[in-house]
Amino acid sequence: MLVTDVVVVGSGIAGLFVATRCARAGLNTIVVTKKKLADSSTNWAQGGIAAAMERQDLQAHIDDTIDAGCGLSDPEIVEMVVRESAERIHDLISSGVEFDTDNDGFDLVMEGGHSSRRILHSKDATGAEIERALIEEARQSTNLELLEAHMAVDLILKDKTADNKEIAGIWVLTPKGKVRTIRARAVIIATGGAGHIYRQTTNPSVATGDGIAMAHRAGALVRDLEFVQFHPTALALMGERPFLITEALRGHGAVLMNNENLKDWNSNGGNPSEYSFMLKYDSRGSLATRDIVARAADQEMKRTGDNCVWLVTSHLDSRDLKERFPTIQARLSKHGLELGEQALPVAPAAHYLVGGISVDKNGLAQQYQSDSNTIQYPGLYAIGEVACTGLHGANRLASNSLLEAVVFSNRCAEHVVANLNPKFDSELPEWRADGLLDLVEHSPLRSDRIALQSTMTDDVGLVKRNARLLRAQRRLDFLREEVDRIWRGSLPTREVIELRNMVHVSRLVTAAAIARKVNVGLHHNLDFD
The missing domain is CATH 3.90.700.10 (Succinate dehydrogenase/fumarate reductase flavoprotein, catalytic domain)
Incomplete structure (x- = not known):
């Protein structure tokens, strides 16, 4: 068993930024990423990062964000993110990120929904430039261990039967196919989105909804998952x-x-x-x-x-x-x-999941109490695309995603350092301690994955209808039973873990789409026209 202060799951801008800040503060930190560090949506981001670099642009950026979100954005969160944007840009520059400049300073460009030029970029590979600098910084950091090709399986709770749940660690699948226990005082989920629940997506192969599924299974609150952004020009x-x-x-x-x-x-x-x-x-x-x-x-x-x-x-x-x-x-x-x-x-093509794990202004997750009230989830954080912060409302404004990630990563690091759960010595459960020797290799799952993607694309896609949503719900319920049967009796692999997570998130997205009875932003049901 590994023992650490903080585990960060994911290695995009959110994961690496928060990990280096926690390590810099003296916390023993482990980054878990299921492929290589660079295999993230950040690395694929072309356009840039939106930021009001001049005070006179602050209110316009706030207004543009709220307008794009169709009035469902949290105004306090929007103002917080926009007002902290310039400082976080300078943090990225201090980390080695090189943005394009011209004779007047930064070479700011225009994108859809913005009322002025405020997009900083590095040619058309801004995400790759940010990722390059943060990976270099991470590799040089002390107190920071990088576990590539390790896949998060599930969160470990101090007491899974308790009404008020607390994080105790995480189980991860090693490259050799063994499940390893990591005891941690805080777990920060930064796993990105879930584009691969659809047939056509701009996302890298790692975007299978792992973080949302893990957190929801552990009792975390999720919201706004009906708002799936399709990029118009793939x-x-x-x-x-x-x-x-x-x-x-x-x-x-x-x-x-x-x-x-x-x-x-x-x-x-x-x-x-x-x-x-x-x-x-x-x-x-x-x-x-x-x-x-x-x-x-x-x-x-x-x-x-x-x-x-x-x-x-x-x-x-x-x-x-x-x-x-x-x-x-x-x-x-x-x-x-x-x-x-x-x-x-x-x-x-499917591009960005606006909804996600419900978090506060510091990225701290929330959970339901038995009386349906929501409370904080001690030790569990979510940042980046996997989180729902209230910034985007019903539709994300172009290039606000990298900004949201870096602002919340900084706030998250500060909160973790100041509020780290006390150390505890109680034993943690082994993963599937009972019946582990009876597990067998599972059969190929490609047809199940294709069936899921077809259902989501055809019935829960860009434009929806009530009857098709209900059909999708029935098909996904059947698929969940099949995948659960495989999961309970099979040796763990990335393939079956991802499919399990994809089914879980697809059911959440479908349920959210059924529950939303008004067309707004990214959610459009033809029966409500």
Whole structure:
């Protein structure tokens, strides 16, 4: 058994930032990540990080965030995050992050839903630059142990039968297939989202909802899981995994069109934005918020029968685009496409889970009491995409996710250091102490995973209906029984742990979608139109 002060599960911006701060404060800290440190959604983030770097932009950033969230954001949380943004940007710079600059300072760019240029970036690989700097800082930190290829299995409670639960540690699956116990005074979940519950996602393979599932099984409160953000512009090529085309490209002037729009513009010329189907849906056109753009693209594809819409850049300077967006151009080059030349085929893909583990302003999780009141969950924290902080409301504003992660990671570290649970010496239970020798290898689970993804995509996707939601609920209940049967009788593997978590989170998302009776933000049920 390992014994430590703090376990951080996940190695994106949230996990690494909080881990290095806890270690710096003298706490023995372990980072558990199921693949390599760089295998995170942060590393895939292209566009940038939103921040009001000047005082005169503070209120506008607050207003833009609340407007994008359709009024469901927590105003106090929004103001807190925006007002702390500049200081956290300087923290990242101190950690070695290099943002692009121009003659006036930071090279700030525009993205959909923002009323001004406030997105800091590093070309079109901002997440990779942040991840590079934080990994380097983590590897050089004292008091910090990095356990790669270790997968979190479940949380350990001091007393799982108690009304008021407290964290005692975590079980993890080692690379050799053994389950190891880690005793900890605090566990910080930073596992990211759950994009892989859908067929098409921009997320890395690690995004299977592990943190939400673990926390919910341990009695933590979750909320707002009906709000799943689909990015409107993922590269749509037959047989290829969806590749994110950053919102910053539209901020730079790229325009969305359908086949009819493109044909008319090619024939008549003029301002391409005046031809975009987006003007039917929002006066901001291609720079509307993601919920509006994604649904509009989906509706146009269903109306025309096409499998994509087009992102047009041929009216922009090709050399400038390739310098600003080298990551995108590198991917396009593999398919014979060039920025500033051909129109790019794009379609919506699952991108970000707005809901998650319910937390307070310091990332401390909450739990239900027996009388249905909510109280704090001592020792359990959640930060980053896995958490629901109240910042995003019903729809996340572009590039606010990295900002939320770094603001809450800093606050979380400070709270952990000041409120660490006292050490305890009682014995912790071994994982599945009874019947462990009777477990066998499970059969392939690929068909079960495909069935789950098909159900979520077809019935609990971008646009929903009551009957399809209820059908999804029935199918997921059946799948849960099947997976539970496999889980109880099989040796643990990453494959079965992930599927178990994906089923759990899918059922939560579906239940939340059924419970939401009003269309708002990312939640759209055609029966409520």
